[in-house]
Amino acid sequence: MTSLKTAAVLLLGSIALSACATKAPKDLPPDPGAAVNTSTNTNGGTLQGPTPGTQADFVAQMMGQDTVYFDTDRYNIDSQDAAALAAQAAWLGKYPAKHATIEGHCDERGTRDYNLALGERRANAAKNYLVSLGVDAARVSTVSYGKERPVALGSDEASWAKNRRAVTVTVD
Amino acid sequence: MKFRLLPLLLLAASAPVLAQQTAAPTATPSAQPTEEGGLSGAVSDESDWQDLGIAIPAFATNEDVPTQASSGSTGATGFAVAQVITADLRNNGLFKPVGPDSLPRPSFEQVQAPEFATWSGRSAEMLVQGYVRASGDGNLTVGCYLYDVALKQQLTKAGWVVPPSDWRRAAHKCADVIYSRLSGESPFFDSRIAYIAETGPKDRRMKRLAIMDSDGANHRFVTTGQATALTPRFSPDYKSILYLSYLNGNPRIYIYDVERNTQRLLVQSTNPTFAPRWSPDGRWVLYSMAIGGNTDIYRIPSAGGTALKLTDSPGIDIGGSFSPDGSKIVFESDRSGSQQVYVMNADGSDQHRVSFFGGRSATPEWSPRGDQIAFTHIAGNFRIAVMSPGGGDMRYLTDSWQDEAPTWAPNGRIIQFFRTARGSGKASIWQVDLTGRNERRLPTPVDGSDPAWGPIRP
Numbered sequence: 001m002t003s004l005k006t007a008a009v010l011l012l013g014s015i016a017l018s019a020c021a022t023k024a025p026k027d028l029p030p031d032p033g034a035a036v037n038t039s040t041n042t043n044g045g046t047l048q049g050p051t052p053g054t055q056a057d058f059v060a061q062m063m064g065q066d067t068v069y070f071d072t073d074r075y076n077i078d079s080q081d082a083a084a085l086a087a088q089a090a091w092l093g094k095y096p097a098k099h100a101t102i103e104g105h106c107d108e109r110g111t112r113d114y115n116l117a118l119g120e121r122r123a124n125a126a127k128n129y130l131v132s133l134g135v136d137a138a139r140v141s142t143v144s145y146g147k148e149r150p151v152a153l154g155s156d157e158a159s160w161a162k163n164r165r166a167v168t169v170t171v172d
Numbered sequence: 173m174k175f176r177l178l179p180l181l182l183l184a185a186s187a188p189v190l191a192q193q194t195a196a197p198t199a200t201p202s203a204q205p206t207e208e209g210g211l212s213g214a215v216s217d218e219s220d221w222q223d224l225g226i227a228i229p230a231f232a233t234n235e236d237v238p239t240q241a242s243s244g245s246t247g248a249t250g251f252a253v254a255q256v257i258t259a260d261l262r263n264n265g266l267f268k269p270v271g272p273d274s275l276p277r278p279s280f281e282q283v284q285a286p287e288f289a290t291w292s293g294r295s296a297e298m299l300v301q302g303y304v305r306a307s308g309d310g311n312l313t314v315g316c317y318l319y320d321v322a323l324k325q326q327l328t329k330a331g332w333v334v335p336p337s338d339w340r341r342a343a344h345k346c347a348d349v350i351y352s353r354l355s356g357e358s359p360f361f362d363s364r365i366a367y368i369a370e371t372g373p374k375d376r377r378m379k380r381l382a383i384m385d386s387d388g389a390n391h392r393f394v395t396t397g398q399a400t401a402l403t404p405r406f407s408p409d410y411k412s413i414l415y416l417s418y419l420n421g422n423p424r425i426y427i428y429d430v431e432r433n434t435q436r437l438l439v440q441s442t443n444p445t446f447a448p449r450w451s452p453d454g455r456w457v458l459y460s461m462a463i464g465g466n467t468d469i470y471r472i473p474s475a476g477g478t479a480l481k482l483t484d485s486p487g488i489d490i491g492g493s494f495s496p497d498g499s500k501i502v503f504e505s506d507r508s509g510s511q512q513v514y515v516m517n518a519d520g521s522d523q524h525r526v527s528f529f530g531g532r533s534a535t536p537e538w539s540p541r542g543d544q545i546a547f548t549h550i551a552g553n554f555r556i557a558v559m560s561p562g563g564g565d566m567r568y569l570t571d572s573w574q575d576e577a578p579t580w581a582p583n584g585r586i587i588q589f590f591r592t593a594r595g596s597g598k599a600s601i602w603q604v605d606l607t608g609r610n611e612r613r614l615p616t617p618v619d620g621s622d623p624a625w626g627p628i629r630p
Contacts, residue, residue, distance in 0.1 A: 124465025
């Protein structure tokens with residue numbers, strides 16, 4: 001983990017090229033939008049990272065591990081998801097005042113109602129894993145967006161794989 | 173605004189009493205066989221929808237006077253009424269009507285005494301005539317007559333007194349009378365649709381609740397789009413709409429009062445609630461709620477009260493649609509490992525799977541006639557299909573990349589759904605009849621999804 005954090009500082013701005021071992025696609029999806037604030041804290045120094053304990057810091061530290069990905073119609077946490085959630089839990093352990101919302105998402109190849117329920121199930125699977133690592137359940141909320149907020153806009157397997165996800169967003 | 177559409181019980185002295193539906197369920201003008209064998213029998217899944225020539229000239233008026241109708245004077249309204257009737261009958265694939273644009277307008281006196289020779293010379297098999305008259309109180313009186321040209325015979329007639337703002341309803345009522353008389357089916361044109369209007373890019377769609385008449389007219393955006401709106405359902409009395417809103421960030425079901433423009437939460441809970449549905453009598457609401465990631469189906473009185481949990485499986489149980497008599501509910505569950513269609517009693521007992529078609533089966537909707545269940549079949553592409561309530565006789569009605577969420581016309585003969593375009597993600601509302609042959613896109617001001625067809629208006 002220490003090496004990852006160091007890398008985060010050194011490689012600011014090349015987060016998407018992270019080589020960390022998750023099953024996330026090589027080209028990480030673009031910023032999912034308003035819910036996630038990834039603008040780095042511009043406090044002068046070009047090599048300065050975001051202010052520790054902020055959402056921007058969380059995103060930078062996670063290097064893509066703020067998101068876990070799922071197979072079609074599945075919601076199980078595999079070993080790569082577990083590693084990502086462990087990194088999230090470690091960060092949350094460092095900043096015990098922070099809360100987190102886990103957003104559950106699906107690809108477009110599902111019916112609307114079912115995807116809302118499936119996104120909720122994915123978000124809860126991620127939440128339950130964080131709780132199993134010692135994060136207080138009261139600090140973690142969930143919300144499902146079903147297929148309403150894709151990050152990859154294509155209608156192909158690669159895009160759908162990026163959209164079947166649970167994204168952890170930290171809040172004060 | 174109180175609804176006012178009075179069936180006309182007594183037209184003026186020159187007009188006959190309101191037509192009543194003839195007892196005969198079929199619409200066979202006995203001496204009028206066409207090449208295809210005439211209008212025999214009811215329109216059913218197996219029979220061809222007939223291409224019947226119907227002439228619909230502009231409705232006459234006794235006096236062309238200004239009105240408050242959007243269509244203009246009584247004379248202009250008579251023309252517009254005939255246009256609406258023509259569009260209704262043409263767009264649903266059953267008939268080949270010729271409208272007022274290319275036909276001579278009969279005189280007021282001719283409405284009840286058609287010049288049959290003229291119309292048979294134009295190869296019209298059926299003739300629709302009518303009139304629009306201004307009442308002293310500001311309302312409009314609309315008369316509607318259907319004639320068999322070859323028989324020189326009146327088949328049916330009806331009339332309505334409407335406020336000027338409801339002139340289109342009179343036209344839809346007339347189209348319904350003609351459709352019912354000729355097809356033997358129940359009416360459906362005088363009905364409304366709630367749906368979700370979509371704008372913006374694929375990853376940031378703005379989704380607004382919207383409502384419109386069955387032909388797309390009288391369109392209104394109900395919500396502003398600040399909170400994403402999904403999956404609306406008109407109440408059977410059209411006074412309120414159940415829908416899902418992300419108001420305050422979390423997806424929950426609200427009941428929107430269409431007349432007062434107010435809304436309230438259906439269920440006071442911090443848990444997300446999805447997939448609202450009315451019972452046919454409007455007294456109950458089905459909804460799905462996720463607790464700790466597990467979604468089950470509940471039933472609650474629409475006026476408020478205690479919810480009853482109907483399903484209790486570790487899988488996702490969601491959606492639900494009552495049978496017309498309210499005794500059973502068809503719903504969707506992945507308890508077997510993938511989305512499939514199940515039926516249970518209205519109290520949750522006797523849950524059993526009915527879809528065994530391979531692939532996945534989702535979004536079941538019970539026909540208002542009770543004889544079929546429409547659903548989305550997923551096997552590669554998403555297609556609209558129907559089956560019997562027992563799970564037999566599965567038939568596809570559409571064949572596209574992604575068609576989903578069927579909703580029935582009030583008469584159970586036409587299905588609306590929405591179609592998503594591969595790539596762009598743009599959604600549009602379509603309808604198809606039970607033959608699967610008459611498919612068309614509904615006109616909406618912007619993209620549309622999640623249609624919900626209400627019942628015939630009272």
